[in-house]
Every structure is written in C-alpha cells, then in structure tokens.
Amino acid sequence: MTAELVRGQNHPLSQVRLEVRISAGKPVVAGATLSDEQGKIRGVEWVAHPGAPTLPGLEVSKQAAADHRLAFDLDALPEHVHRVSVLLALPSGVGGPVRFGAVAAPFVAVTGLDGAEVASYTVTGLDAESAVVALELYRRQGAWKVRAVGQGYAGGLAELLADQGLPEAQQLAGSINEAVARGMARSVAAPPPRTADADRSRQAASSTPGADQPYPGPQGAPGTVTPPQSPYDTPGPQGGATPGQGYPPDPSAVTQPSASVGGGINYTHPGRQTAAPPPPAPTAPPAEPGRPAQPVAGDATGWSMDERLYNQVWGMFEDLARTTAAYRSAVDFADSRMEKELDQVLSDPRSRIGGQGDAAREAARARHAQLVDQAREALDRDLAQLVAESEVVEPALPAAYARWDNPVWHGYRVPMEIPMALRLGDLSLPESERLSIPMLLRLPLERGLWIDSGRSSADGGLADADELRRLAMDTAVAHAARLLAVYPAGEFTVHVIDPAGSGASSLAPLTQSGVLDVPPGAGAAGVSEVLARLTQRVDLVQMAIRGGASDSLPPGFDTAEQLLIVNDFPHGFDDRAVTQLRYLADEGPAVGVHLMMVADREDAAAYGPLLDPLWRSLLRLTPVADDHLADPWVGHAWTYEPTLVPAGSQVLQQVLAQVAAARRPWNR
Structure with a gap:
C-alpha cells in the first residue's frame, strides 16, 4: 500500500534499490545531495546534478525535464552518508517560470525497481521559491526512511546548497545552471502538462488540512527559509494552531480537534549553526542478528547534543504517530472486512439459518481476530523499541527538556545561553500507556x-x-x-x-x-x-x-x-x-x-x-x-x-x- 505523505511525515523503506520519480507541469532540474551525520555536504563531489549525474549509489537526470527518474542504491552509498536530499529547481536563464508558485505542484514518488510506489508526496505550499528540497532519505537506527520535506528557497540552488553547508554553493549553482542551459539547447520541447486523469488527487497532501491537524509553525514571507519552530508554537483556533509552511518537530503548534484551520503546515527543523560541528553523535552498538539496534541518547542529527536530543524526541513522536496510525488503519480494515463478510452471509437466505451460516460467521470473526492480533503484534514491537529508546533518552535530557523529578534539576546552574526548547508536558496515546513523549516548545516563544x-471531560473527577x-x-x-x-x-x-x-x-x-x-x-x-x-x-x-x-x-x-x-x-x-x-x-x-x-x-x-x-x-x-x-x-x-x-x-x-x-x- 502506497504511503501518501504530507510535509514532515516519514515512512520506512523496506528496499535499498529504489527510484524516485518526479512529475511536473514544466521542465525542472532534479538533483540530489549527500550529507553526513551532522547534515553537512562535505564537498561538491557529494552533489549529483546534470553536470555530474552519477555518484556511488546514485544517478540523476542529465537535463531539465517535466518528468524524471532518479536511481538509488542505498547500500552502495559511502559509509559516511546518512542523508540523501532530493532537490528540484527551476532552470534559470532559459526562459519560463522563475518561481514554483507559477507552476503546477510537483509530484514525487519513491518506487521499487518494479515501479510499485512505496511513498508519494505532492510538493504544495510554494510561492516565490525557485528551488526546493522535496524528499530526504535518511538513516535512523540502522534503517532507511523517507521524509517529505518541501523546504523551499527563494534564492534558488545557491541558497539551498549553502543551507546544507556547502562553501562553494554559489559556484556550483552557476555550473549547474550552465549545464542545464546547454542541455536544454539540445533537447526537444517539453511534454504537455499532466492531464487530470494522469495527475491523481492526493488528498492527504493538501495544503489545507482538516480541523484536527495541528503542529504548524509560523509562516514566513514567501520564498524565505522560515526560522525553525516547534510543532507546538503557532496560533490557532480554540488555543490551537494556524498552519504555516516548511518542514520539521515539531514536535507542532497544537490544535484542538474541533477547531477550524486553514493554510499549509510548517514542520521546520532546527536551524543549522555556522560554527564548526561538534564530535559526531553517539552511535548504537551493532545489533545482534534478528534484534533491533540498542537505542542511544543523542543519536539524531544536529550540531550540538541539545539539538540532537531535540531531533530525537521529535523522531520518537513521529514514529509513535506513524505506528499507531498503521495499527488503527489495520483494525479499521479488519472491522470493515468482517462487516462485509457478515453482510454477505445475511444476504443469502440459505445461510441465515443452520450450521452453514454459523460456520461462516465464526470464520469471519476468526479472520478478524487474526488481522487484529497481527496488527497488535506489530504495534507492540514498535512500542517496545520506542519505550526502550525513551528509557535511554529521558535520563539524558538537559534541564530544559526534563521533568521536574529528573535529578538533573538538583544539579541546576543558571545557564549561559538559551536552549532550543522548553518542556511543557508529555503527550501519549491510548494504545501506548507505557510511553509518553516530551512536548517541547521552541524558544524564544512565538x-x-x-x-x-x-x-473538561478529563478533569480527574475534580468537582x-x-x-x-x-x-x-x-x-x-x-x-x-x-x-x-x-x-x-x-x-x-x-x-x-x-x-x-x-x-x-x-x-x-x-x-x-x-x-x-x-x-x-x-x-x-x-x-x-x-x-x-x-x-x-x-x-x-x-x-x-x-x-x-x-x-x-x-x-x-x-x-x-x-x-x-x-x-x-x-x-x-x-x-x-x-x-x-x-x-x-x-x-x-x-x-x-x-x-x-x-x-x-x-x-x-x-x-x-x-x-x-x-x-x-x-x-x-x-x-x-x-x-x-x-x-x-x-x-x-x-x-x-x-x-x-x-x-x-x-x-x-x-x-x-x-x-x-x-x-x-x-x-x-
């Protein structure tokens, strides 16, 4: 089943040999950047683009086009690579649109080599931006995942590459544009825009979320890189959130399910500092065959332990939301399937009475129980891993992220600088009574x-x-x-x-x-x-x-x-x-x-x-x-x-x- 992603959502990848297919109404430049554990590009040789389309484990298109296929072999990537960012840009100096707000929203799909979609994402909410990071493939605890990003840059490729830490960003952007211009001079006309039949509606990626979608951040001016915000810090009805745009953890602004909201969603991640990065984040020891990796506090990307822990907490929130959604979806499917089978039994007069009808009903209930048990087993497995990670992360949190009963407060000293975020409480779901995720609010307050x-409906019986x-x-x-x-x-x-x-x-x-x-x-x-x-x-x-x-x-x-x-x-x-x-x-x-x-x-x-x-x-x-x-x-x-x-x-x-x-x- 294809995962139709919205901005900031991630999805596990069960394959390492993949294609990323891109469809747009106008010719766009497609490329990819490789970055290390700190999210930094180590040099121009870590960028695949039309002038240098092939890297170990990665190949991109050689020219601008309305449709692209990028090939990936994640196992063949250099061992220091922890993130692959798929970028799109509008060609410069060759005519045509100069901002994504003037073209149809690009559609990006991750597929297997057989063409079966694994995950897809429609890049919505762009305006004055001329370059965008559409997706990123990243390692987390030894496994690969894909995340819908949608982070746009009004300054084009130069601003995008500079934001990823490349010193030669301006020069490389210029060489990419030159290569694209040469390729387009030799290319045939672009194909016509996608028809309504070919461009499938992806309701989940709509830029107007429903009333129960929160965690947005403040929306910056069109074409700007929005300052990093938490999922918890933007306004909304009834004390909820007014969605903005960007990409993440949130953990964002928060809404009440009954609120009415509109706009795009901001999942902006913490901003990168320009100082030299600290030593690499701790890594988990190798896992025994057949067993999950041992969690380590601070194993997320970031320029400081503060940022790595913040990103790790956001990742835990994201994973809990995803695995619970998968479980609820599986249970809903089992319920609807059983109802359909029971309706079929009742619709046949011959099976309404007698042993045949009873046997059919028992078989339907047995299949329902089997599906629910399988879903619960998968949920329990994911929850056990998250609980183990929480047990490692919680004691390692700094005072700003820690509960009041954490011993770190007894060694408190007035800080010399402001932390990234502040803990306001804990978040949990009914299916995960043993697990709560810290709710972190970005600082300074927005x-x-x-x-x-x-x-309230849950006032603990306080009359x-x-x-x-x-x-x-x-x-x-x-x-x-x-x-x-x-x-x-x-x-x-x-x-x-x-x-x-x-x-x-x-x-x-x-x-x-x-x-x-x-x-x-x-x-x-x-x-x-x-x-x-x-x-x-x-x-x-x-x-x-x-x-x-x-x-x-x-x-x-x-x-x-x-x-x-x-x-x-x-x-x-x-x-x-x-x-x-x-x-x-x-x-x-x-x-x-x-x-x-x-x-x-x-x-x-x-x-x-x-x-x-x-x-x-x-x-x-x-x-x-x-x-x-x-x-x-x-x-x-x-x-x-x-x-x-x-x-x-x-x-x-x-x-x-x-x-x-x-x-x-x-x-x-």
Missing part, C-alpha cells in the same frame, strides 16, 4: 499560553471549581519558573496580574524567592498599571525597530524577554484593559512580550466574540490530563499532561533561589 481553568483554578495557577507558575530557569541571568522577566489575590498561594514560590521585580498587580488599579507599562514597552520597541534606532531606547530599559501571567480573568478588567490585553497578545511576541492567561473561557462569555481573537492566538494547555491536542497527519487525539513539581519537593524553590541570586546584579 505565541502565548492559555492555561484552561475550566471544567470543585476552586481546586481546578488552583491547579491551573500551579501549572502556570511551574511553566513560568521553567522559563526563568532556562534563560541566562537578566534575560527573562515575569510580571503578574492577580486582581483579587486568589492566586497568592500558587504564586508563593515566585514572590518569596524574589524573582519578581514588582509585586503582583492587584485590583483595577494594579491591572491598569501593569498593562500600561507593558503596552508602552511594546510601543517603544516597535518604534525603535521601525526607525532603525534600536540603540536609542531609554537608559535602563529592560531588554529582557517579558512574560505576563494573568490570573482570574476577567475580574478587574474593563473594556480598555481587555483591548490592551488583546494588543499584547497580537503585537507582544514579535518584540519579546508574551502572555500567559489562566482563565475559564466560560467566565469571559459576557464579552461575546470580542475575545475570540485572543483565545485563537494562544496555545491551550490544561492543568490535568486531557486529550485536546491533535497531530499533523491523521488527527490522533493526543493526551496532554503537564509537568508539575512532585508533592513535597523543594526543587522549585531551590531553582528559583539560584535564579533570584543571579538576577540581583542585573537589577541594581
């Missing part, structure tokens, strides 16, 4: 958070609304403490609005440790003062940026990232305060001012649709386990569980005491 203090509000505030404080802890001293500031003082007990770790520069704002006057101060900050920074005078900010201006925690909304908020709050949610993140709401949406129903844009701009989280998040591919309802400080533990107070001590010199 959107605010909404900690829902209202009742007391006051208890839910306290748990929501505890969750907000735990998240705020993490943010303070993972930023260098003086680079993150927290403000609090608590109009009625109802969050005093939950806020005690922040107030008693001294990490708050001013006490929580109380009453209508406190609400007004805090909001006025932060809106003024946003205005000043925006004016400085627009005027190109960032160095002209007032003396003593706090340039740190700012977080505003709002408790007990809408108590103490008048219409002006609500407008200011919406302004901070919309304009604040771009200039380092972020919002964390602790609220029950029903409590604010009196404001009507006025607050809908506010809720849509925030990522909804819950203080108790709840299955309100969805994945980007098949709409799994993921159960989110926040990471809270264990009862009786003093780790939060110890960490905040160090943060406060490190902040004192900055506050003088």
